Amino acid sequence: MNFGQVVTAMVTPFDDNGYVDVQGLRTLVNYLIDNGSDAIVVAGTTGEAPTLTHEEKAALFKNTVEFAGGRIPVIAGAGTNSTHAACELVQLAEQAGADAVMLSTPYYNKPSQEGMYQHFMACAGATNLPIMLYNVPGRTGVHLTAETTSRLAYDADNIVSLKDASGDLDHMTAVLSSVPASFTVYSGDDSLTLPALSIGASGIVSVSSHIIGTEMQAMINAHFSGQPRYAASLHRDLVPVMDAMFCAPSPAPVKAALELTHVHAGSVRLPLQPLSETEQHFVFQTLKRSLFSSSAV
Template sequence: MARFGRLVTAMVTPFNDQLQVDYEKTEHLIDHLIATGSEGIVISGTTGESPTLSGAEKLALFKHAVMYAKGKCHIIAGTGSNDTAASIEFTQAAQSVGVDAVMLVAPYYSRPSQEGLYAHFKALADSTDLPVMLYNVPGRSAVNITAQTTLRLAELPNVVCVKEASGNLAQMAQIIEHAPEGFELYSGDDSLTLPTLSIGGVGIVSVASHVVGRQMTDMINAFLAGNHADAASLHRKLMPVFEGLFAYPSPGPTKVALEKLGIEVGGVRLPLVELNEQEKAFVHSLLV
């Protein structure tokens, strides 16, 4: 089914020279992503430097993206945090500007129990009419949404999919096997795109698609057409890009790669810092 498409990009946030959100660059980036295969775009996820964007900046980005790209691709707003009440308020604000769905990250830092995770996500889902994408990323949030908790949440009418960045294929397989009809699983790791498809996942919420979107689309289409050897070959060839874009703190490498391709997106906000010349040279080498 792939409600939001097979290839969804967790978009970087373009900045100007003063590290303020640049809306003209954002439009150019959206055009680039759509042209290279992205069927959905996540605005203000981790790759979008959400921790350093104010609420007002995020809402303005959501609104602009909806106005610019509505009908061309799905716009998914990253509205989750570790504050349930604040996340509810922000999710409702995002709904008011017309986004297609929201992505809700596991509450970071707080490390709630599984019951706490369920109550948090249920409260958020109950507060909106929008489709909800859960986002499990224990490497950043310090808490894993277990398969059992994901499956409980999947019973809620508007919890429609999960971005699984746990790296745990066994957990992912359990979710896919036991999920109610219509609930979908996306890989949250580019390097697991093909393995996830092979066990029944529907696609990828990607970072690498900023720079290899066409190749990833070819790989996904090859797999879906039954050309598994071709898909595997493409996946192997893309692995250096999948891994290299995380050789240094993300999204620094992705922004450098985009600049190399002629897509201007500016720098990164502190506490992230610009890549040095040696690091930039490594990123450039991935694109050869």
């Protein structure tokens, strides 16, 4: 299933007291739609899902669907390391009117491939929504193999896509070679967007697209329109911004960058920390060099 070329893994806006900022969420959704996002992931890792309660996630699902108003798909982050809790979340997402759900591999408890297969099959049986799997071994401690991904894609009609943040293009190639033609694969690493497209990925689930969504669309369009040199040139221009968005634990850098572009998303929740002055300066200077005139931020 194709969710577009640039899917933004959206931050969760917080107010000055650390609560979800509903008005800020409305503003952010509209901003992302106007600036290159083909779809939005709400309450994913970038949305600080581990710090959100089920009640907050349910409200985020509902409000994001309402604010998007059918203009772009809303993908609800429903991944957790309890299969029962994940099934509850996918049902909350369906009740809220989400268009799809994203499910990360279970973290911390380090299940086997069979355990992950059974986990995802249980979640698929709990909803009619399309499911995007999320392989992110650097955060979860487990790697979803191409064989298990293929098995899930063929055994569950609503498991339709994969976000792969393994950083391994050989693995992504193996997945693409073993899944149905309708199954889509998205890079989960911003700086690998163009290389992933070259082997058959459909696009990117991105953090940096909060700031450079339009520019990333231009790069992807250049690739698909047969302008590889131009796409490569855009890629080289954008990588410094992408790297800056991960100069500290995410989403602290992108939240700081949003503030510099006059979009208020608030700070991060503990155990994350806002950027230090040195880190803020680095992000500011990177954006200034790469994107803006000195008067723009």
